[in-house]
Amino acid sequence: MATPTKTADRARPTYFPQLAAERLDIALCRASAAVARAADARAGEEGLGVGQHLVLQMLDAVGPCSQQTLSEELRIDRSVMVSVCDDLEQEGLVRRERNPRDRRSYAVTITDAGRRRLAQAQTSIPAFLEDTFQPLTPDERDQLSTLLGKLLKIDT
Amino acid sequence: MATPTKTADRARPTYFPQLAAERLDIALCRASAAVARAADARAGEEGLGVGQHLVLQMLDAVGPCSQQTLSEELRIDRSVMVSVCDDLEQEGLVRRERNPRDRRSYAVTITDAGRRRLAQAQTSIPAFLEDTFQPLTPDERDQLSTLLGKLLKIDT
DNA sequence: CGCAGATTGTTTGACAGCAGATGATTTGCA
DNA sequence: TGCAAATCATCTGCTGTCAAACAATCTGCG
Secondary structure, rough: OOOOOOOOOOOOOOOOOOHHHHHHHHHHHHHHHHHHHHEEEEHHHHOOOOOHHHHHHHHHHHHHEEEHHHHHOOOOOHHHHHHHHHHHOOOOOOOEEEEEOOOOOOOEEEEHHHHHHHHHHHHHHHHHHHHOOOOOOOOHHHHHHHHHHHHHOOOO | OOOOOOOOOOOOOOOOOOOHHHHHHHHHHHHHHHHHHHHHHHHHHHHHOOOHHHHHHHHHHHHOOOOOHHHHHOOOOHHHHHHHHHHHHOOOOOOEEEEOOOOOOEEEEEEEHHHHHHHHHOOOHHHHHHHOOOOOHHHHHHHHHHHHHHOOOOOO
């Protein structure tokens, strides 16, 4: 494309179509970045980080866990899990007790305050998802979910 | 599932199904992380980073650009673009000349060596995409591409 | 012209994510 | 039993990303 305007750079709404169209990997990364940004923003407003939310959610669902287990199931690095649990403990949302059968590990337990906080945070999720995935119809969201599920089958 | 073994934590293949299933945002982030990891690995083998590849691709397609333009079109932070262009220039794949009409900006230009390197790098992309998206059929990849396209319409 | 404000490229500082090392503890095996 | 190897939580250092500050330059408006 020749540049019709005077300055070589300016005034070219090219928007480089090839990338998002041709390279599925790049489109995926861009979409993920946009969504992650939105999630962080919402989590920031709410005062409960995404990782902390996930930990509370899992503890509530499956009962006390070691940090190791939380790490593996939630795909959060175990050294990051340390600070996530630190924050949660400091706010009184979880307790860290030594596991008597294996004193190397903790039994991380959600507290009543944690359950209340979780319930409160859960209520904002549907609206968040609705906002973020607004360009897609419910059917399309299901499609996307299915496709990502297949893609993640091989996740390391 | 009850835990058959003695220790409370061990041997529970729970795998916390709710997350990837219910929360589309998390599934998207996981898939993106896996794909980005694969892309980085391939780029590492090839010696040409993902960002550098994109810059060469765009310069080849639309001609000389300022770093600012490259930044915006490729969604790479402009402070990151500095080092990307530094590396490319050091390897002789691009030239950085001052734009005579606006001496604040550069006119970044791809060199012949850059074009050769780009052509060589391009050949490995189909195989990479094939490997990475192997769990999806061609039809499903098209679906995914379309869905992501719609989702990115609102990208900030 | 002359100056306030915007823009371009760059540097700096903060921060998340990850690999590797460490100390405490448990497990496996001779 | 005793000891080597594995495991859990933690800490440290490195890398990549991003926001904010900065100097040089351009633009718009009097």
